Amino acid sequence: MRSSSRFLMTILMGVSVVTLLPLHAEYRQRMSLHPENRPPQALAALKLTDLCLATEARHTRHPSLADRHSPFQEHPAALDFFPSGSLILPHAPTHTP
Amino acid sequence: MITTRERHRNILDFALSSLGRRAGRNLSLLTMYCLLIFVLASLLFFVSALKREAARLLEDAPDLVVQRLVAGRQDLIPENYGAGIAAIRGVAHVEPRLWGYYFDSWNGANYTVIASDKPTVKDGIAAIGSGVARSRKIHAGELFPLRSPGTEPLLLEVGAIFPGTSDLMAADLIILTPSDFHTLFNFPQGKFTDLAVTVTNRKELPMVAAKIAALYADSRPILKSEIQRTYQSIFDWRGGMILLVLLSAVLSFIIFAWDRATGLSAEERKEIGILKSIGWDTSDVLLLKFWEGCAISLPAFLCGVIAAYCHVFFFSAPFFSPVLKGWSILYPQFQLVPVVDISQLLVLFFFTVVPYITATIIPNWRTATMDPDAAMRS
Incomplete structure (x- = not known):
């Protein structure tokens, strides 16, 4: 087989797989809506507000509820020393503190 | 050719x-x-x-969360704030919430502790996230001791462990009854962590928030849209x-x-x-x-x-x-x-x-x- 044929077939296979990714994603999204895969009712009733991404500090565990001073809470000249604090920013500036 | x-x-x-x-x-x-x-x-x-x-x-988050700030830090909110907010026109329901953090000195992990009066938990029986179960190596039906300010640790039985599929929401959660929550933290009666407010008409949310801020100068109303914006900015x-x-x-x-x-x-x-x-x-x-x-x-x-x-x-x-x-x-x-x-x-x-x-x-x-x-x- 010509090397160009092998190359074009490989590219075609790759394109086919990449084209299938959105279909797979769609399928998994539909599966996630199935009652078996939904979060338990007890959790929905808690009206949670934040994703559990980092648990080391309250301003990264609950960025939407923590006040803007919480990263600097240790003492008056404190800096935010938690690693996740450099990645998860505090809540967007609003009219409230 | x-x-x-x-x-x-x-x-x-x-x-x-x-x-x-x-x-x-x-x-x-x-x-x-x-x-x-x-x-x-x-x-x-x-x-x-x-x-x-x-x-x-x-989707399930409260329309409005009201906190109380003292010297720039979040403080406990008295029960009477809830009654005052419930009287504002357009407010359908005010739910006082009890929640906080527990540092586990046994393994150095932080847990989010939430009180719930739903039938999932009973006095002495808690529901925990799978992350907590993993870190403490405990299973459903086993006892889970937590240090409380009293002399005796609070002994909770693990009633349920949330499935791993809900880890992104609940890996670090401990859900217990309000009574156990008060015992665990020696939490003062008549005070809450914050208030979850439901508003009849979503379009009135900013107006209701402004009224709450005017009624209680030390309050901090957080709109659902602000929470959404927070997550947009995190992943921006x-x-x-x-x-x-x-x-x-x-x-x-x-x-x-x-x-x-x-x-x-x-x-x-x-x-x-x-x-x-x-x-x-x-x-x-x-x-x-x-x-x-x-x-x-x-x-x-x-x-x-x-x-x-x-x-x-x-x-x-x-x-x-x-x-x-x-x-x-x-x-x-x-x-x-x-x-x-x-x-x-x-x-x-x-x-x-x-x-x-x-x-x-x-x-x-x-x-x-x-x-x-x-x-x-x-």
Whole structure:
């Protein structure tokens, strides 16, 4: 087989797989809506507000509820020393503190 | 007469054999290019999936959360604030909430403790997240001691463990009854952590928030839209993690493309000179370089995207988890639901593949337009 044929077939296979990714994603999204895969009712009733991404500090565990001073809470000249604090920013500036 | 298709096939054959002659150099180029696409595509997939999870979670979030601030810090909110807020026109329901954090000195993990009066929990029986169960190595039905300010630890029986599929919401949760919550933290009666307010008409939310702020100067109303905005900003391209990865990836790509664009090696110039001297047109040489660019960039793009998809959605993004984990002892083992934004993939394609092919063609075009003799001697 010509090397160009092998190359074009490989590219075609790759394109086919990449084209299938959105279909797979769609399928998994539909599966996630199935009652078996939904979060338990007890959790929905808690009206949670934040994703559990980092648990080391309250301003990264609950960025939407923590006040803007919480990263600097240790003492008056404190800096935010938690690693996740450099990645998860505090809540967007609003009219409230 | 050779057809256009056959001409392209012949040139592609020649391009592949030409790349094969410098296999080591081109394989390292392909690997690096593939890694770059992998990092960028992983980031795109990871952020899109987290945005979707956040949007799903916030469907159940309260319309308005009211906190009390004392000296800039969140403080406990008295019961009478709830009664005052419930009297505001447009407020349908005010639910005082009890929640807080528990530092487990046994393993150094932080848990989120929430009081609930739902039948899932009873006095002495708690429901816990799978992350808590993992970190304490406990199972349903076993006893779970927690240190309380009193002399005796609070002994809770694990009534239920939330499934691993809800880790992204509940990995660190301990749900217990209000009575157990008061015992665990010696929490004052008549005070709450915050108030969850439900408003009849969503359009009136800003007005209700303004009324609450006017009624209680030390209150801090947080709208659901503000929470949504917080998550948009976290996963925004300007966000810490995204900016960090994006900048490093873009910088590497600029160096990479710059290296390609700033000139050809003597060997490459000699090759172009020989091709021109045996009768190749400038257009043939450019077509050859176009196919050489494609032979590197297309497999790199496809492999990078497929590997990124597997990394994020089949293996739960192990390369990103240490970044988010930080010093956290307890880290959720979440399986993200895939989200593929085709427009984002197209943007990634045009920002990586097209500049690379262009950077390959331009220096070759300069050499290909030279006299063959000059090209070979230069």
